[in-house]
Amino acid sequence: MQNPSGNDLTRPAAVLPKVERQRLHDTVVDHLRKFIVEGVLSPGMKLNERELCETLGISRTPLREAFKVLAAEGLIEISPNRGASVSRMTEAEVWETFELMSGLEAFSGELACERITPAELAEIKALHYSMLACRVQNDLPGYYSRNQEIHDRINEAARNTALRQTYQGINRRLKALRFRSNHQTDKWDRAVHDHEDMIKALEARDGKLLGAILKRHLLEKRDAIMQIHPDPVGDPPAHND
Structure with missing residues (x-):
C-alpha cells in the first residue's frame, strides 16, 4: 500500500523512528531513576536541564518527557515557575x-x-x-x-x-x-x-x-x-x- 507521496506504508522502516524514540525515552527514564536511587540526584535538588542533557547526550524534549514520567511516579516535582526538582519525603x-x-x-x-x-x-x-x-x-x-x-x-x-x-x-x-x-x-x-x-x-x-x-x-x-x-x-x- 502507498500513500499519496508514493511511500510504501507496509515496509518495516516506516515504524522504526517510533521504536527508537520509545527506546530512548525508556533509557532516559531508567538513567534518571538510577541517579535518584544512588543519590547522584539528591532529595530536594533542582534539576538542571542543560547539565542533564549534556550528561545523557540528549536534547531537552526526551528529558522533559522523562520528567513527566518520574513526576507521575512521585520521584520528582515539577513547578511551572521553578522547574523540576527531586522529591523529598517528610x-x-x-x-x-x-x-x-x-x-x-x-x-x-x-x-x-x-x-x-x-x-x-x-x-x-x-x-x-x-x-x-x-x-x-x-x-x-x-x-x-x-x-x-x-x-x-x-x-x-x-x-x-x-x-x-x-x-x-x-x-x-x-x-x-x-x-x-x-x-x-x-x-x-x-x-x-x-x-x-x-x-x-x-x-x-x-x-x-x-x-x-x-x-x-x-x-x-x-x-x-x-x-x-x-x-x-x-x-x-x-x-x-
Whole structure:
C-alpha cells in the first residue's frame, strides 16, 4: 500500500523512528531513576536541564518527557515557575510508606511460598549468591540491584496483579531510601542475614515465617532511615511497635 507521496506504508522502516524514540525515552527514564536511587540526584535538588542533557547526550524534549514520567511516579516535582526538582519525603511520609511497604512485602512472601515454582526459587537463590559476592567486594550498587531484584521476584511469584501494581508504585518512592539504609556496615550485614533467612523460608515454603521476616526487614530499614533522614519535616505518627 502507498500513500499519496508514493511511500510504501507496509515496509518495516516506516515504524522504526517510533521504536527508537520509545527506546530512548525508556533509557532516559531508567538513567534518571538510577541517579535518584544512588543519590547522584539528591532529595530536594533542582534539576538542571542543560547539565542533564549534556550528561545523557540528549536534547531537552526526551528529558522533559522523562520528567513527566518520574513526576507521575512521585520521584520528582515539577513547578511551572521553578522547574523540576527531586522529591523529598517528610519524616511522616517515610514512616507511613515503609509501614505500608512492610505489609505488602509480608503478603507477597506468604503468597509466594504457596505459588513459587522450583525454577523461580533457583533464580532467586542465584541472585542471592551474586548479591553476597557484591557484599564481599563492597560493591553497594551491585549489591543493591540484586537485593531489589530478589524482593521483586518474590512479589512477582505471589501472582497477584493488584498486589504487584501497588507494590511497584510504592516501591519506586522508597528505592533511594532503601539504597541509603545499607551505607552503615552493621545495617548492611544485618540485611544480608535477613536475606539468608528469607531463602530458607522460601525453600521450606513457610509463608508465615517469610512474611514475618520481610515485615521486620522493612521496618528495620525504616528505623535506620529515620536516624539519617535529611531535613525532616514534622514528626512521625504515634506508634506502639
